[in-house]
Amino acid sequence: METLYSSMLSIVKLILSGDKALYEIILLSLKVSIAATTIGMLLGIPFGTLMGMYRFPGRQVVVIIIYTLMGLPPVLAGVIIYLLLSAKGPLGELQLLFTPTAMVTAQVLLVTPIITGLTMVAVRGKEKLYLETAVSMGASRLQAAWLVIREAKAGIMAAIVTAFGRAIAEVGAVMLVGGNIEHVTRVMTTSIILETRKGNFDLALSLGLVLLAISFMINGFLVAGVLKYLQRGEQY
Amino acid sequence: MVPAFSLNGVIVEFNNQPVLDIGELVFDDRIIHAVIGPSGAGKSTLLRVLNMLQKPTQGSVTYFGNPLPYNGANSLAARRSMSMVFQTPAMFSGNVYDNVALGLRLRDVKTKEVRAKVFQALETVGLTDLTKRSAATLSGGEAQRIALARALVVNPRVLLLDEPTANLDPGNVTIIEDVIKRIPHETGITIIIVTHNLYQAKRLSQQAVFLNKGKIVESSSTDEIFNNPKAQETKLFVSGEMVY
Numbered sequence: 110m111e112t113l114y115s116s117m118l119s120i121v122k123l124i125l126s127g128d129k130a131l132y133e134i135i136l137l138s139l140k141v142s143i144a145a146t147t148i149g150m151l152l153g154i155p156f157g158t159l160m161g162m163y164r165f166p167g168r169q170v171v172v173i174i175i176y177t178l179m180g181l182p183p184v185l186a187g188v189i190i191y192l193l194l195s196a197k198g199p200l201g202e203l204q205l206l207f208t209p210t211a212m213v214t215a216q217v218l219l220v221t222p223i224i225t226g227l228t229m230v231a232v233r234g235k236e237k238l239y240l241e242t243a244v245s246m247g248a249s250r251l252q253a254a255w256l257v258i259r260e261a262k263a264g265i266m267a268a269i270v271t272a273f274g275r276a277i278a279e280v281g282a283v284m285l286v287g288g289n290i291e292h293v294t295r296v297m298t299t300s301i302i303l304e305t306r307k308g309n310f311d312l313a314l315s316l317g318l319v320l321l322a323i324s325f326m327i328n329g330f331l332v333a334g335v336l337k338y339l340q341r342g343e344q345y
Numbered sequence: 346m347v348p349a350f351s352l353n354g355v356i357v358e359f360n361n362q363p364v365l366d367i368g369e370l371v372f373d374d375r376i377i378h379a380v381i382g383p384s385g386a387g388k389s390t391l392l393r394v395l396n397m398l399q400k401p402t403q404g405s406v407t408y409f410g411n412p413l414p415y416n417g418a419n420s421l422a423a424r425r426s427m428s429m430v431f432q433t434p435a436m437f438s439g440n441v442y443d444n445v446a447l448g449l450r451l452r453d454v455k456t457k458e459v460r461a462k463v464f465q466a467l468e469t470v471g472l473t474d475l476t477k478r479s480a481a482t483l484s485g486g487e488a489q490r491i492a493l494a495r496a497l498v499v500n501p502r503v504l505l506l507d508e509p510t511a512n513l514d515p516g517n518v519t520i521i522e523d524v525i526k527r528i529p530h531e532t533g534i535t536i537i538i539v540t541h542n543l544y545q546a547k548r549l550s551q552q553a554v555f556l557n558k559g560k561i562v563e564s565s566s567t568d569e570i571f572n573n574p575k576a577q578e579t580k581l582f583v584s585g586e587m588v589y
């Protein structure tokens with residue numbers, strides 16, 4: 110307990126002193142997760158909205174695939190991207206393995222189904238009433254989709270937060286395709302594993318708490334910021 | 346004069362069951378039409394067909410002489426020339442002002458004009474003091490009047506009203522009926538109103554259609570339907586003796 114206390118204290122000191130190595134891994138964690146979540150949103154929100162709004166033959170099968178991919182084991186996502194990017198893989202020439210780009214790619218694979226699936230569920234249920242009202246009021250297809258998304262915002266918010274949480278807390282995929290290389294691909298979760306293996310449990314735990322605190326701040330920012338954006342209307 | 350709508354052999358089926366089966370029906374321009382009939386007769390379905398929300402399984406509908414475009418490039422323009430008030434109106438999140446302004450904003454009307462038009466529409470339904478209220482907090486009757494304001498604000502060529510006074514107290518029914526009565530004279534538009542209230546149909550409309558079980562039983566002037574009905578079914582219905 111005493112060592113936990115002292116290592117928490119030393120972590121706080123490191124944070125306050127602007128320790129370069131610590132900030133490096135925190136920043137990389139944020140960069141990778143935010144990039145992956147953003148790309149996941151750009152892909153998943155439109156796709157999920159379409160899936161929620163329209164019926165078509167074979168839709169059931171697509172839904173089941175999305176639900177299955179929502180539970181894709183991170184290690185499996187890692188292996189897939191690893192094989193694609195490895196020297197002998199189809200994309201080996203890009204030399205992306207063990208780079209932050211590879212980590213983002215693997216996480217996109219993890220978060221996109223989550224955002225798609227949860228957006229689809231959020232939109233469904235709203236879609237009949239609001240889509241028809243919007244269309245009847247003279248909305249184009251795009252305008253109608255945007256109005257439906259606005260009405261489903263609470264659920265889509267949950268999708269984004271869940272995806273971001275998954276991304277920043279995930280270790281299996283980033284470890285595989287990133288390799289936990291110091292100054293290059295080391296992030297918070299891979300550091301925690303490293304410190305645990307070295308027996309520095311208190312340091313690992315403290316890093317975990319920092320991770321949680323950062324998550325808390327980011328989520329607060331997301332909830333306040335995105336909700337405000339979605340509620341924005343021209344005031345009179 | 347070219348009629349607003351003209352229906353020919355329109356059939357709407359759900360799960361292979363016809364709920365609307367209309368041989369021929371014409372809605373003349375610039376007057377008020379009432380659609381009456383018992384619950385489940387297909388009245389709302391008929392309005393949805395006219396509003397292009399429900400494509401008929403069979404048959405054709407013309408709109409001012411041209412085929413009603415259920416999809417394709419022309420459908421947006423046709424839709425933007427009409428307004429519908431739903432039986433249970435849905436309000437978008439945001440305040441009342443935003444809800445009434447929505448149709449104008451969707452049509453890219455300039456912000457300055459939007460403001461004036463929204464206040465005018467709210468004044469028409471007597472709810473200017475609700476502008477800043479969250480639309481989610483409206484009572485059923487208030488929502489219905491806001492929905493009417495939302496429909497009127499875009500100056501539609503055709504106004505489709507599905508039970509627009511169903512949730513209102515008698516005082517407000519009179520206010521809304523007065524609004525509806527004034528519209529065709531002031532703007533020259535066509536109104537089709539679905540109502541359970543036979544007196545309302547009598548007070549407002551010049552033409553009336555009596556629907557039962559998806560079929561037209563009788564369609565003529567309101568005066569004829571109420572005072573000199575041809576069909577036995579119509580007689581029973583307008584005298585309130587029909588059992589269904």
Ligand SMILES: Nc1ncnc2c1ncn2[C@@H]1O[C@H](COP(=O)(O)OP(=O)(O)OP(=O)(O)O)[C@@H](O)[C@H]1O
Nearest residue numbers: 359360364382383384385386387388389390391432
């Ligand atoms: N989407 C649908 N799927 C299946 N059946 C439907 C659907 N929409 C309407 N119906 C059926 O079609 C019939 C006509 O419905 P409609 O809503 O047009 O009746 P209405 O005349 O407006 O009745 P009310 O006066 O109660 O509003 C009803 O029997 C209804 O159950």
Ligand SMILES: [Mg+2]
Nearest residue numbers: 388389390432
């Ligand atoms: Mg109805």
